[in-house]
Amino acid sequence: MKQTPLTAKHRALGAKMIDYAGFEMPVQYTGLVEEHLTVRSAVGIFDLTHMGELELTGPGALDTVNRLCSNDASALEVGEIQYTCITNEQGGIIDDILVYRTKQGFLLVVNAANTAKDYAWIKQHLQHDTELVDRSGELTLIAIQGPKSAPLVEEVLGLSTAELKNYTFVEPEYKGVPVLLSRTGYTGEDGFELYFPNQFAEEMWDAFLTHGEKYGVKPVGLGARDTLRLEARMPLYGNDINEETTPLEAGLGRFVKLHKEFTGSAVLKQQKEEGVQRKLVAFTMLDKGIPRQGYPLLSLEGEEIGAVTSGTHSPSLDHPIGMGYVRVDLAVPGTEIQVQIRKRLARAKIIKGRFLP
């Protein structure tokens, strides 16, 4: 199993470690619920070094990104970030990623489980004069998330974040170390992500924990990362989206720009014109029981209409919630559906928008 430069820190903090995408990662420290609520009310710090970072440079870098991804990267100025999907020939999602427009080119931040797959795919589809470098092994990624994240980041890095808009980044220095600081995250809260060379990982981690004490900072594991993103209705690759689902089915249409050509764009154009057959929806339980990935979804009449892709007991709402694909005619907010939980059926209601915050 691969480790991050912070593995020893996690163990010293008493974290429960698991294998996640081939990395030994903390799933929780003191308790999932406590960590989750800390991010909603104060600030949490996450080690996300398992995520992959792929760099594209050269005159053909923009063409490569635009050919591979559903969103339009030509709209990006240096310092701006875009959420986008790498799609296959069928319009299915190979990965959902963030694209950072840097001075040198583009930095693609990809899901840990997909780093090798994405690298191989991109390598095969490089446009003219483009260089691809996998920087995953040299960069540490820490996320600072929660309503108190801005004052904490300002204090540790000695800068103002007032001008740093969502989905933009700056490249300040911390004690002479180059840092990439973006206002991004996967929790639904205000927050930041910091990328920097591995050798400063422990020092940076400790600085945030020490300065964060007065803000109530806590280290947060992957368990709470999952419940936070689900409350914020953000899809998780491998659960809610995969190579068999398209961005249009997943409700990610605003990140699909059909005025340009990219892999799978013809299929997506047709799907958009004809309409999708199924849609990813979020639902809250009306009856008791917790929906879990793979549980069947049924209409009130008992017809099978889809399946749960993510489900949990929401720590913030203290209530079970989930996401799943349902037949398009039933994918309407307010519609009641049923979840098969083991041998019984439990009613649920499709909601509009996110659960929280």
Place this chain on the structure above:
Amino acid sequence: MSEKLLYTKEHEWVLVKGSVVRVGISEYAQNELGDIVFVDLPSVGDWVEEGEGFCVLESVKAVSDVYAPVSGKVVAVNTELEDSPELINESPLEKGWIAEIEVEGEPQVGDLMNEQEYTEYLKGV
């Protein structure tokens, strides 16, 4: 109570009271599961087979079966757990009991571990 409190390898405890055994999960098990947020109890009158998952405990992250330590009929369930699943975390051996199973004849609990044996067993887990 301690002399008749026995443990299974799956970390359930069993309290034998004549032909009825009360079942719950151990302190170790509740700690491993974390905050329990939902208990899917069996129904009174259900027949359960030894080794069968007869109750489901859910934490935020995980779903875990509780296995029947004996075969028999469920004669009581702790309905308090429906609204207060956290009782299993707070008081796994007492207020967090799960169900009572009535066996035909004497409960066959010879394979189960006493407290001391269970403590030893945990060292190897």
